[in-house]
Amino acid sequence: MAIIASSSSSHPTSPTLSELKQLKNRIIGTPSAKHRLAKDHAMMRMLVETTMDVMAADDVRTEAAQILGSLASLGGHTADATVLAALIEEDALRCCLSALSTTITTQVKLRVALARALSGISGDLAELVGPPQWGFGTLEAQSLTGAAVQTLEWFFGSEAMDIWIPMLSGVEAGVVAGMIGNVVRTQPVRERLCAWRNAGEREKKERRGWEATRPSASSGHVLRILLELTGRKETLGNALFALAALAKDNPAVANELPLQDIVNHAKSCVGEIQLSACLCATYILRTSSSPSPAVDAILSVLMAIIVNGTTHSAKAAFILSQLLTDSPVYAQLAFDRGALRILLTTLRRLTPPCTSLPPLPPLNPPTSALFAGPEWESWLEHDLDQPKADIRLREATLLSLASISLFSNDIRRALAEDEDETQSIDSNDTSQLHSSPSSSHQSQSSLSLILAALLSPHTSLRCAACHVVRALTRSVAVIRTNFVDSGLGWIVFAAFMGWPQARPRTALGTSGSEEEDIRVVASALRAVCNAAG
Known part of the structure; x- marks a missing residue:
């Protein structure tokens, strides 16, 4: 009997191996199929029970464990909340x-599959609870946050x-390090x-507790094992990724890590290892x-990854x-x-050319009539149809532009006055930058790129553009000229006020009618405060 993921009937018998394989093939890479399976509570219960049987x-x-792991491979789709809720x-x-705790070391495939499911589910919960790992985050389901917090609290409990x-010392070491x-x-x-x-270290501490001193980070079991895993090719990338998570805002760990060795790993030919090392x-x-002089090497690797336009470019940015x-x-x-030229060239390649705004009256906010017409509707539909990978790279590039220009007037001036320096980059660097099908040959100033992001239907782009x-x-000079003349001032203020009419919308009204995200409002407020100050 074939398994129908959308069925809501009960399943009195355990599924066979062939039925599970059919179900797995049906849901892999198909968000709608995952959504149907998640709504089939009886089948979800049977999958979980089968992994524990x-x-x-x-x-x-x-x-069954592989199916659960596939369900946990969320990708920023509208059905993600339903899947995670299930x-x-x-x-x-x-x-x-629990199933892992009852297996033995010889059950290699089962243990690895369970570990991958564990990694995927816990990663989704962490993304929901936050803070997001990459930029704006891809998962929003406030109704599930409380349950996710409780589950993670248990997951990081001693039991x-x-x-x-x-x-970390078994066959699942790489998977657990990635987790x-x-x-x-x-x-x-x-x-x-x-x-x-x-257990051995605890027993020793209890036996000689009166002599014990606070252990340093380097004496921690997890850190020692992860450093050992960096010596194995098959676990290197995930071990570096785990060390990065432990070192973030944590000098006690960061000071114990071999920086030069990690910089050397950043020069690897494997993209995942490069990213983890960086x-x-x-x-x-x-x-x-x-x-540190090591920053030069890291900058070179990151900029090369961004220029190459691979699947790793967004994370590199x-x-x-x-x-x-x-x-x-x-x-x-x-x-x-x-870096500024590389970032702007990347952004130009990805950004659909945006119609210029007419001069806006100083005391009148923009109205919906400003964005009427086929040109705006065509631009909006193009922006809506962009692949998620391109949206993520645009967001990351904008955030990098914000970071690089925050402190220097010279850099801010170079960014604000840039018209189109695509041709100034070495042809070897740009050969791949212009290979995207979405690439446009129309010249776009840097401010038009920022304006396009501010008007975008994608919340993450609006937030990054506000940064x-x-x-x-x-910069006072930028406020007096570029900021006002380009229309950026009114659009940012409209984002802060949450005015829906200050963005284009399709004929069906699918964009511009929703309430503005609070994170965009907060970012716009910071920009407005700078402009007003």
Whole structure:
């Protein structure tokens, strides 16, 4: 009997291996199929129970675990909240960990599948609770936040950690290291992981507690194991990713990590290893009170990844933004190395050309009539149809522009007055920048790129654009000329006020009618305060 994911009927018998394989093939990469399966509560319950059933065959349990892992591979779709709600309702995270605790080391495929499901589900919960790992975040479901917080609190409790941390020494080591990189978002969680001790270490501490001193970060079990995993090719990328999560805003860990070795890993030919090493090095560099020459190598790697236009480019731009944030020295160095030109060229390639705004009366806010007409509707539809990967890269590029221009008048002036310097970059660097099908040959000034993001139906782009405007408005000269003349001033103020008429909308009214996101309002407020000051 074939399994129908959308069926709401009960399933009295356990599914067969072939049925589970059919179901897995049906939902992989198909958000609508995942949504239908998530609404089938009986099937969701059976999948969870099958993973825990010690009497079931290992291959059946493995297939069920892989389906749960596939469900947890959320990608910013509208159905994500429904899928995550089903996983929370069935307590899938606790069940996967319980199933892992009853397996033995020889059940390799089952343990790896369960570990991947555990990693995916916990990562989704962490993304929901926040803070987001990359930029604006992709998951919003406020009604689920309370349950997600409780589940993660249990997951980082001693009972749960005593099960999954020792797996860093097993066949699942790479998966568990990647999970740490995805799930660890806050300082209390970092401290718990760094303080965790195995049974032998605890016994020694209890036996000689009166002599004990506070252990350093380097003596922590998790940190020691992760450093060992960087010596294995198959676990290197995930181990560096986990070390980055532990080192963020955490000098006690960052000071114990071998920066030069990590910089050397950033020169790897493998994209994932490059990104993990750059992220780890960034957090180490940011905890240091003095600039390090290692930043030059990291900047070179990040800018090369952005220029190449690969699937890793967005994350590289996000990392670049974090490296430059609140660091005048690193921002100036990046500018001297040509980062501003690379970022603007990337943004031009991705941004649909935006219609120029007519001069706006100084005392009259923009109205919906300003955005009427086929040109605006065509632009909006083009923007709505952009791939999610392009939207993420636009967001990351805008955030990097905000970070690089925040402290220097010279950099702000170069950004505000840039018309189109695409041709000034070496042809070897731009050969891939212009290969995108969405690339436009129409010249666009930097301010028109920012304006297009402010008017975009994508919330993340509006928020990132407000950060750029906030940086630009720290310059009086920019406020008096470019800021007012381009119409940016009114559009940012409209975002702060939450005026829906200050954005274009399609003939069906699918954009511009919703209430503005509070994060966009907060970012716009900072820009307005700079302009008013």
